[in-house]
Amino acid sequence: MKLSDTADTALLRFLSLLDRAGYDFVPVTPASHTRVLARAPKLEARTLRDVFGWSMPFAPDLLPPEMLELLEAAGTLSREGDRLKSSIRVGRIHNALIIHSAFPTEAEDAVFFSPDTYRFADFVRSELGRVGGVRRLVDIGAGPGTGAITAAPLLPGARLTLSDINPAALRIARINARHSGLDIETVEGGLEEVRGAFDVAIANPPFMIDEKSRAYRDGGDMHGARLSLDWSVEALRRLDPGGRLILYTGSAVVGGRDQLREALEREVAALGGSLRYRELDPDIYGEELAKPAYADVERIAAVGAVVEAAG
Template structure:
């Protein structure tokens, strides 16, 4: 998705217009989206939800001039013969609208939003009351910005930093944040190491699928897609202030009943002065991935939440006898 700085005012107008219309849509998984849009009555858009939710082609007269001009000014109005398409979708979560990539999300720089976004937000909001006062939150791989934006009401006065290697994602996240009335700073980078200084709260929902097409929003590397989750977590553990935390939401492949990510974190985190709480949030997600060759030995993919906490006092080293 190509977005320029000039596209931000147009997209803010689009979000404001959709809110005034009472627009509402919950984005499902790509597999569900494909099944629904394959139905005969989904060949052409009949409503705003068809245009901005189901990403269906629409007749020009179906959409009023305000949103049409906003899409055109943002460079996100697509031609499909005599019909048009929107280059973005809009979804509502917790009463707030978020822009993200239109379906199908085949581009390498696509900006994902879906069921994982809901589980991620539920997880971080359930854990934030235990975090105490937070001065700075860093959202790694921020994507649409949903994590930091939805955490903001629970973190009064905190500085919110969004990090993503996808420049278009950062621009769209800033638009989503401004529409929500949340102040953020955006940094183009790969991990917490691209942020200066110590941090007292890191949140992340990394890509966790082995993706043969190398799409940045999906491809989590080796370990059946868990490599990026492990690398981001260990990098954050090194940068946390004493008493600081990382909240990781991700997916893991379960092989013969074992979770390789959990085992790797349990081995590595004590040497970094960190403790770990770890739990399954959903035992079976994205089951369609198991039909692909990289998952031939995987029995299920689970959504998990990990809480990494840096010790407030460094443990004493044993004195030599």
């Protein structure tokens, strides 16, 4: 894995500086982030966490000169009057620093990181504890690479392949992986672009109904569950015998029914596979229920599924 240019190398060096400074931040949901910023009497950063966590504008002399130079070389700073603002945010998860897009994530090619990322990583790691001798892991829709990066310590010697339709996400994933000391391969596109066999796939698909149809957020029909279903079926068809997909996603519950679970049970059985499925959190993103698209939804649940191919 090679970093492509001077900007990538600058971001890698920036991450090292941030790590040595003891930086730590847990990204929250967009709704929580908005509420926290609304408390500030004057929206101006005072700490590194304000700059690279809370995405606040800052005075140039707030940052160490070397850090400022690296961010300028990486092209990640914009000017707001006499203040600067970073276009990246950084979170820490399982002791790995992960660059992703700054708040608010409005762009079509935004690289997302949220509390779901923590649930996803924890679920993947808990399930990998049941698996031995993994040869190749494919992270489908990898985003900033968090899934594969946090799984890697449990997979000595495994080949790590990260796929995503967003080239900006793959670029960031390569930088994040290099900072964590990992050698990965990236594939632009969906699972259909991944060549060769694999015995484990992991995925955290978009699962919201997004009125702007942004790729990092929009899960399609079935109240946002379509991508989760489609990726699961495609992965099951591609897995080595006895291989498994570890899926973290969200599912809308309508009239007490989880339509993603019902659809997965049908599709997995038809392909001769097996399914384990459970709710990890019964109620997430409750603020979305105020939107017309969710008028018939009683709750959105965080769910974890393990789809296993026949041996």
